Structure formats: structure tokens, C-alpha cells
């Protein structure tokens with residue numbers, strides 16, 4: 001059953017129960033109040049007749065010192081006659097509770113008569129035919145006789161009133177239920193609209209439309225739920241896109257890897273076949289063997305790099321504290337003396353928290369790339385300075401530069417801007433991918449600024465350890481603000 005129908009049904013049941021119980025108590029209350037009033041009047045009537053009887057008995061001539069049964073009957077008949085038109089009914093009985101006089105239509109039942117006691121008035125409601133009566137009985141004493149007077153008051157109208165009350169209330173209840181059901185239907189449909197919109201959104205998302213969002217139609221709890229759902233959908237969508245991108249990257253990686261493997265292998269196989277199938281002159285023999293050697297070396301370098309990347313990806317950092325000077329001293333050793341590309345080093349002393357060999361590997365890769373990209377004689381600058389978020393490194397060259405599109409993809413494994421140029425330098429597009437992985441381990445990332453034909457700058461920041469500088473922890477995710 002639909003949720004809106006459940007709301008509707010529970011409202012109808014609650015209203016029906018409330019109206020039914022309320023109506024029953026209301027009509028019954030009115031009835032009981034009327035009956036109480038009628039009881040009072042029945043008692044008054046009985047009282048008046050009692051006085052009237054006693055007065056009439058006193059007026060009987062003195063020669064009779066005893067109240068005869070015939071006199072009682074006469075007084076009874078007189079009393080009934082005087083009340084003609086008011087529906088007065090009375091019954092008089094003697095000491096033995098034997099009926100002496102009874103109005104026509106007075107009940108024959110003597111249950112009340114038998115229960116009348118001294119000084120008390122007895123009541124009972126009787127329902128002899130279609131009518132309801134209050135039967136009242138009391139003891140009377142007249143001329144030394146103890147008699148019993150009973151009266152009957154017709155209260156049929158009160159009972160009819162109650163039946164009418166119930167019937168009116170039932171009809172009214174039905175009318176209220178029908179009208180309120182229609183109103184409740186629209187209200188419950190309106191109330192459950194956010195749920196329908198959410199259901200629609202989940203269906204759309206299940207069908208693969210991750211960008212679909214539920215319409216928020218209120219600001220209450222349901223509106224909050226819709227807002228939270230949309231937020232969750234947004235996060236999920238982002239995660240799904242990330243996963244898709246990761247899967248795509250893996251596929252690209254495998255495709256590039258097989259390609260990089262296939263090209264040199266084809267050549268190696270070709271040259272090996274040439275060597276084993278034909279007798280070549282010495283020069284050709286040397287060239288073929290040399291090709292097999294260099295391609296084999298390239299493959300070896302590539303597999304080592306790949307291994308480095310995989311180990312770094314899975315690896316856990318074992319950082320230690322060092323001074324930046326250690327790294328610059330190493331770079332100076334490697335490049336300081338060479339003549340092809342003059343290196344300048346501008347740096348300040350500063351604490352670095354990281355794995356020394358990995359950091360050396362990054363700087364070596366960047367310096368190596370800068371050399372490969374620069375013409376002979378062009379200066380390469382390596383900078384180091386303390387910044388608020390960590391120690392800043394930059395390698396600047398005046399080489400060929402990189403286009404904006406290449407800049408975005410340059411850190412992907414096997415991505416080479418100029419394949420033949422890279423291969424001629426024994427590269428396979430893995431150096432910067434390795435640098436990125438190492439920097440990720442250090443809570444940092446590589447920033448690249450480049451202008452085609454003018455040169456490039458590769459920079460990164462190694463964040464300070466968290467306990468030494470509260471702000472440094474935050475800087476793990478912060479990008480380099482300024483690469484000069």
C-alpha cells in the first residue's frame with residue numbers, strides 16, 4: 001500500500017474512533033443529565049401526591065377513626081382524576097403490599113413495591129411496552145395506617161431523544177469523515193511529494209544517471225533529507241568519476257606499457273634473427289648486436305623505473321630529518337662540474353622531513369629532464385627556500401618548454417611529449433610519474449609552469465612535520481602558491 005494511503009487510512013481510523021467515542025459520551029451525557037432531571041421531577045411528583053393523599057385522609061369525617069380500604073381507593077381515584085391530562089399513573093397498596101388501587105395502565109410488576117423501605121423512596125426504570133417509565137415508590141402513613149404509594153412518569157421522550165442524538169451524530173460523523181478524507185487525501189499526497197521525488201531520483205541514479213538530483217520542495221525534515229540525499233549523490237558521483245578515471249588510467253597504463261614493450265622487442269627479435277640467420281660483415285654485426293644491447297638496456301631501465309613506481313605506490317615512507325644542504329650538496333656533486341649545462345644553485349638552509357633517497361631521486365629526475373630539454377650552454381637553476389607551508393624546491397630551465405595540454409598529462413606513466421626524443425634519451429615517460437608518486441608519499445604534489453620555447457619550472461614543497469609546526473599538517477594538501 002502506498003505511504004500516502006497509509007497516512008490517509010490512519011487519519012480516517014483515528015478520526016472515526018475519536019468522533020465515535022466522543023459522540024457516544026456526549027449523547028450519553030446529555031441523556032444522563034435529562035434522566036437525572038426526570039428522576040427529580042418523578043420524586044417531586046411522588047412527594048406531592050404523598051402530601052395530597054395524607055391531606056385527603058385527614059379530611060375524612062371523624063366518625064371513621066380508621067381509614068377504610070374503600071376510602072383509600074376513593075382518594076386514589078380522586079388523585080388520578082385531578083392529574084388528568086398530565087398522564088398521572090399511581091398505585092396504592094396496603095400494609096401487606098396488596099394492591100388497593102391502581103390506575104389503568106399501571107404495571108403489574110410488584111418488584112419495586114416489595115423493595116420499598118421506611119423513610120426511603122425507591123426508583124426503577126421500566127420498559128413495559130414501547131414506553132419507558134420511572135417508577136417511584138414511597139411509604140405513607142395516614143390515620144395509623146401504613147400504605148405504599150407508587151407513581152409512574154413517562155420518560156419515553158428522553159430515550160427517543162438519545163436515539164435521535166445517536167442517529168444525528170452518526171450521520172454527522174460520516175459526513176465529516178467523507179469531507180475530511182478528501183481533504184486528507186490531498187494533504188497526504190502533498191506531504192509525501194518529497195518521498196516520491198526522492199524515489200524518482202534513486203531510480204534515475206540506479207539507471208546510471210548519476211547527475212540527477214531530487215527536487216527540494218520544502219525546508220522541513222523532508223527537505224533536509226532531500227538536501228542530504230543530493231549531497232550524498234554528489235559525493236558518490238565524484239567517487240564514481242574518480243573510479244572511472246582510475247580504471248581508464250589503468251587501461252591506458254597497460255596499453256602504453258605493452259606498446260613500450262612491443263616496439264623495442266620487435267627490433268630486438270628482428271636484429272637477433274638477422275644475426276642467427278645470416279653471416280654479416282663485421283660492421284653490420286656490431287651494429288645489430290649494439291642495437292640489441294641498447295634496446296635491452298632501455299627495457300631494463302624501464303622495468304626498474306616501473307618497479308620503483310610500484311614500490312613507491314605501495315610503500316610506506318620512512319622519513320628522517322635533514323637539512324636542505326644535504327640535497328643541494330648531492331646535486332652540486334652530480335651537476336656542478338659538467339660543462340654542457342651550467343647549473344646555478346640558490347638556496348637557504350632549512351629543515352626537511354622526508355626520505356632522503358627519494359627526494360634525491362626527484363631532484364635528479366627534474367635536473368635530468370631540464371638537461372634533456374635545454375640546448376647546450378643554457379643555464380639551469382635549482383632553488384631552495386623556507387616557506388610558511390614547508391621547504392620549497394624549484395628546478396628552472398630555459399629549454400623547449402611544454403604546451404598547456406602536455407603539462408596536464410606529463411605526470412602520467414608512459415606519457416612522452418616527443419616520443420622519439422625521449423626514446424633517444426633512453427626515456428619511457430616514467431620519470432615524472434615516479435616523482436609524483438614520491439611527492440604523494442610526502443604529502444605534496446608537483447607544480448609545473450612552462451611556456452613553449454621559453455622554458456619550464458618544476459616545483460614542489462616538502463611540508464614540515466606536524467608536531468614541529470601546527471600549520472604544516474594543513475599544508476600537506478595545499479598547493480604551491482607561487483613558483484617563481
Ligand code: ADP
Pocket residue numbers: 365369370373397399400401402410411415416417418419422426427428429430431432433456
Ligand atoms: P622520461 O623518463 O621519458 O624523460 P618523464 O616522465 O621524465 O619521462 O617526462 C615525460 C615527458 O615530459 C618527456 O617526454 C619530456 O619530453 C617532457 N619533459 C619533462 N621535463 C621537461 C622539461 N623540463 N622541459 C620540457 N619537457 C620536459
